Amino acid sequence: MTVGISSNAFADSRITGTDLLSNGKFQNASGEKAAGLSSFPKIMWRTMGEKSSDATPSQTIPVEPLTLSAMEKLEGTLAVKLGHSSILLRLNEGYWLMDPVFSERASPVQWAGPKRFHEAPIELEALPDLEGVIISHDHYDHLDKDTILKLENRVKQFYVPLGVGKLMQTWGVAEDKITELDWWESALHGDIKLVATPAQHFSGRGLMDRNKTLWASWVIMTDSERFFFSGDSGYFDGFKTIGDRYGPFDLTFIETGAYHQEWANIHMFPEESVQAHKDLRGKWMVPVHNATFDLALHAWYEPLERVIAAGKKHNQQVLTPKFGEILQLESPEPRKPWW
Incomplete structure (x- = not known):
């Protein structure tokens, strides 16, 4: 189904009408749930006892400074990993951002919470005007209020899952600049289909709003190329369904980081990330959701080590660019380990 821009009333009616809503909360198709408050003491105990000594880097993370002029000298489709799950894409000469987070901390406040390991490769103010911003869900490491508000006047359209648009409107984002979609719904932006x-996964930015908004992965298609962005997700058979419907994909951006057995149903292990890429029938894979914030118990570099090993084992082409390094889709090449 292709849909257009939603008004407040229309968005509310669509939320209450979706099959994904139960007792006022969104749910996974499989019924899988994130760990609840009852698991918090156990998770905190493990955080104190199992935390890797290398959870944060002891050396400076290498970052390639990124400029618009450098991108304009190159032809074709470009992709740049800016940090965590933040990706800058150039498609058909227009620029797009996915889950942009430029704040110092992935947190409701900037005096506490997970702090960046590295600076962004480009200043927020130096970004080009954007055709669109794609949001996967409302967690602080994916939906950054300060970044969104600073970008609003330079973005033609925000594409978000159900309920996220209403949240952004409370921040002051113009209603007519937001398109909310349910799973399997699509929107056209010029010659690009999303x-x-x-x-x-799950959603929520506090104790009282758990699963009040939807989470999603995204398919992005031009006339000649297809891309997949996982957002956050546990491994599930939905990847194969997406691959069957929309694959093969030229490039996939797959969550690879912040995993643990306690939350394995809503975050993938690196080996599962590679399997998801295979299910999607992807050609090249870029592992995201790593090396920017300390959000788990493993070493900060472990997701990259494991995903490279899994890619080699299963003969999958995994790209691990430095932050700020420009990937040209016409000629991507595996990068040497930078960590």
């Missing part, structure tokens, strides 16, 4: 596809 599809909100399933993910297995």
Whole structure:
């Protein structure tokens, strides 16, 4: 189904009408849930006892400074990993951002919470005007209020899962600049088609709003190329369904980081990330959701080590660019380990 821009009333009616809503909360198709408050003491105990000594880097993370002029000298489709799950894409000469987070901390406040390991490769103010911003869900490491508000006047359209648009409107984002989509719904932006596809995760920015908004992965298609952005997700059979419907993909951006057995149903292990890429029938894979914030118990570089090993084992082409390094889709090449 292709949909257009939603008004407040229309968005509210669509939220209450979706099959994904139960007792006022969104749910995964599989029924899988994130750990609740009852698991918090156990998770905190493990955080104190199992935390890797290398959870944060002891050396400076290498970052390639990024400029618009450098991108304009190159032809074709470009992709740049800016940090965590933040990706800058150039498609058909227009620029797009996915889950942009430029704040110092992935947190409701900037005096506490997970702090960046590295600076962004480009200043927020130096970004080009944007055709669109794609948001996967409302967690602080994916939906950054300060970044969104600073970008609003330079973005033609925000594409978000159900409920996230209403939240952004309370921040002051113009209603007519937001398109909300349910799973399997699509929108056209010029000659680019976007599809909100399933993910297995959860949402919420505080104690009282758990699963009040939807989470999603995204398919992005031009006339000649296809891309997949996982957002956050546990491994599930939905990846194969997406691959069957929309694959093969030229490039996939797959969550690879912040995993643990306690939350394995809503975050993938690196080996599962590679399997998801295979299910999607992806050609090249860029692992995201790593090396920017300390959000788990493992060493900060472990997701990259494991995903490279899994890629080699299963003969999958995994790209691990430095932050700020420009990937040209016409000629991507595996990068040497920088960590």
